[in-house]
Amino acid sequence: MAERLVTIAAFNDATEAHIIKGRLEAEGILCFLGDENIVGVQPFYSVAVGGVKLKVTEGDVMEAKAILTRIQEGNTIFDYDSIELAPPMQEHQEAVRCPNCGSDNIAEEKYNKTIFSLSYLLLGFPLPFLSRKYSCYDCGYRWKSK
Template sequence: MGWVVIESYSFPYEAQIAKAKLDSCDIPSYIENEHTINMNWLYSNAIGGVRLAVPESFKEEAYSLIHQDFSHEVVQHFEIPVEHCPACGSPEIEPYTQGKRSAFLVFIFLGFPLFFYKHGLRCKKCLHFYSDQ
């Protein structure tokens, strides 16, 4: 029975969280390169990151468990209010900075920064921008 790497992470804490999820389902696993990257985190990309390995017989089950998204269940359980776009009512909202591109271009061409950008939220569906305050 051989071991296979199912995921690679940049930081050891990410691999520890994934390993804890596998341990809770009685799937054996181990972490490679954790201590090396703890000593010098700049090595992470050079050596392939912190790798999480499982036995080949658990490969499919472990991979699907690691990649499950339970965020919608957390929102439902704790009754976190979902924000909706004021223009179209869509719940697909993302943080967005309006004017960032033009401020960057002014800085590149004129050599001094202009801070005329504004932070807020943008609807992914209708692209409506609004301030979150």
């Protein structure tokens, strides 16, 4: 059976509600925001609808209220050791170098500028024809990728 959602706090500002929601989610508590869109579109309706409501499941009410109390007291110590870090990023491919001078100060042109511009003028929208070209800023040499 699904658990009921209980409102544990209400905010006049959607930004503040998102910050607290993010903190609770970082602590592992499933939470939702109610009336966030109404307040976002018409901020003056915030008082009429009761603000942006932060809701958690019944099982997490006590823990969420304890975290909110800690935040309000200014005691926001967070245990960074318990967080699972993302895997390290893979190393980048070797930088492309100019075949003429060996410089790595180059620019990559992904689209054929001529077709891109003409299609924009004639059709009203650009057609992205891929064309991998490189140009060197140091010597001015231009080449296509292999």
